Amino acid sequence: MDKELEHSFIEQMQKHQNIVHKVCRLYTNNQDAHNDLFQEITIQLWKAYPKFRGDSKFSTWMYRVGLNTAITLYRKSKRRIKTEAFDALQYKIKSTEYDDTEEQQLKLLYDAVHQLNDIEKALVFLYLEDKDYREISATLGISEVNARVKMNRVKKKLRTILNP
């Protein structure tokens, strides 16, 4: 691949790498795994880059490739340690001891999101990124109605995790 293409790709990555980081944040639990997934998403983006045409924004594209890599293509690294269950327990103990401050609630929320399955996380991610249901349904390959239904179920599930 020529240098010019490489250069323009790196430029785009510099501008939008936060999107990839956010995907990694949802789908991994530690820094090593985060970097591993970041690497794989970057490779997949780069491999598909020649097909990228200016007709859609690079960032829009990143959501799709990023989620596809995290959900489907990426083979979990052996280094990844399962910590979410333990963390959740810790937070729950704390939350009864302290006031329900916003900070505390956020911690609990992030933890609850980590307990969702891959597809539910994808929905939450797109929702947090302010994507409308049309885009969510196009990214995941389900109908808009089903995306809405699923989103409501996810919200319910989160509530159950938070208030068992």
Added chain:
Amino acid sequence: MDELDLLKKDWNKDKAEYKNFSDKDLYPMLHRKSSSIVKTLFYISIAELIFWILINTIPYFVSDDYKAKLDSIYDNDVFMVSLTVLSYLIIILFIYLLYKSHKAISVIDDAKTLMRKILNTRKVIKWYVIYNLVMAFVSMIIGTFYGINHDPELSSHVASFSRMQMFSFSAFMVIFIGIFVLIIWLFYRLLYGILLKRLNKNYNELRKLEV
């Protein structure tokens, strides 16, 4: 306020939480090797093709006896020759199907389509393996009967079998071949089961939504 909205507020705060990768970090990343499931599946399918082609051809090149026997069969049996040609055509067909299904996989598809295409590739390999197992089963049976009918030593041996002996002989053959096929089948279940467990789970999750 909705829990998710609280999260959203925090999510979109522009925090410098992540290590920002510089050009120097990013350039080498482009040239590293991917470890994606598609790549693994691709290597496995190549290995499958080669494995079964070798299984079918090695005896011919290794054993002179076998070669001589086969040559004598081929010399005067149009049916066997056309069967062999057909089996090679089937292998070529599988290679073509595999190539096509691998080519179709694209990371810019939507999640469900991508998963479906990967599972399609796996299906092609599955049919290739089933085809080979069936062929192995059939050729073992044909080989046994051919041996009984054409090998004077073996046929006289079998002719002297009592009914009970004949029954045990057939039962033994069927059980032996059955176990052989079962072991290979279990091996494949294990191999693809482990590899595609997560993918299958996610695909079913998406499919469940559409019911």
